[in-house]
Amino acid sequence: MTAPSHTLSSEELLQHILTSLEDDKAEDVVQVDLRGKSEMADYMVIASGRSSRQVSSMSEHVVDRLKREHGRLCKIEGKDAGDWVLIDSGDVIVHVFRPEVREFYQIEKMWQSPADQASAQRN
Template identity: 70%
Template sequence: MSAAAKLKPTSEDLLAEILGSLDDDQAQDVVQIDLRGKSEMADYMVVATGRSTRQVVSISDKLTERLKQDHGVQSKVEGKDGGDWVLIDAGDVIVHVFRPEVREFYQLEKMWLSPEQAAARS
């Protein structure tokens, strides 16, 4: 673990790492939602899509490994066994990785985006 990893990363540092990891692993339709002032659970939520169950699991595995290795963040992971929707709780940033059909069904980000942001995504 590097000296930088011993310091607790800011939520912005975590967000940048997460967005970079999702981009590296070709996650699609990545949306970041600022939760500051809206929720106590986290500062940011990120919603992304993987093309298949295998890619959803791979994106999630690589992300949690990078966060652990680069920042010392032990993420809590839910749903990896099914591979339809994986939730990664990295503390200040919550990440949801969906298969396309599951994401469309739940439309999770629409609950958190402003009406203007949600309309722009439609």
């Protein structure tokens, strides 16, 4: 494990997570800015994988890369089932879903403003 040269800002952490998900071919990646809306984190990332295996693998890669490259320890839940994996990296919360599970829970909608929801319904 490489010791981090500096503490990652929440924006830098977000970029590393997005890069890892992109490298692993995550689909429908959405980032939600939680600053001023929630005390739990600065950002939330929501992504989909095509199968339980891909969801688990992508999630494991995010956690492993953050630990290896930045010394950042994350909590991970749901990896064994692979339907919905939650990664808590501190400043960024990551949800990785199978598409049908993501559609069922629709957690993006909880964080949209009413104007965003109306716009999404029109499209």
